[in-house]
Amino acid sequence: MTGHTRLYRRGATYYHRAVVPKDIINSYEKRxxxxxxxxxxxxEALQRVRVEAVRVDKLFAKHRRDQAGIKLTAPKPALSELTLDQIARTKRAYLHHLLDEDEDIRLDGFYDPEDHSAQLFETPRPTFEERQSGIEESDAFTRANLARGKRDVFLRSEAEEVFNLGPY
Known part of the structure; x- marks a missing residue:
């Protein structure tokens, strides 16, 4: 069984032992x-020392924050409703995101089967019509899911991308 750097034995009993980090040793009450x-x-000692190591590391982190005058605030509770202003800002943010995405696609260019002098690319590019059709199909699929009250993984990923949220 592997050990833990903070586990040691005194007599027959196991103990947790952590040296106070150098950056806080001068202001911490113990060494x-x-x-x-x-x-x-x-x-049993290995299980307990892991739990206690996390707890002690949190104590050290709290001491650092206290010394720096940083106070953690509790996250605000989730809203049950959005205000009209919040809805408008969200809509603007998403439309801005869609326009940026669309501009990137247009700058890459579309495939034109009638242009025989066009440069070939490693990644196939859609024609303008294929892109337009894909958008319409996606829109119809999304509307059908919303009408049925189904959660859409794509829309969730879009929201995460627009608001820089982590995965849920």
Missing amino acids: EETFSLRTKDRG
Whole structure:
């Protein structure tokens, strides 16, 4: 069984021992955080030391924040409704995102089967008509899902991209 850097034994009892990090040692009240894990069983001690190591690391992080005068605020609760202003801003942000995306596609250019002098690209490009058809199909699919109350993975990924959210 592998050990843990903060686990040590005194007599038959296991202890947690963590040296206070150098960046806070001058302002921290102790030089190390040492306490009994209240077990003589090595397996149990390994489980407990991992939990306690996280707790102690949080204590160190809190001490750093306190020294820097940083206060964590609780996240605001989720809204049950959006205001008209929030809806308008969200709509503008999404439309801006769509326009940026569309501009990138247009700058890459469309494939024109009638232009025999066109440069060939490694990645196939759609024709303008294929792009337009794809948008219409996607719109119809999205409307059908919304009408049925189904969650759409694509729309969720769009929202994450527009608002720079992490995956849910």
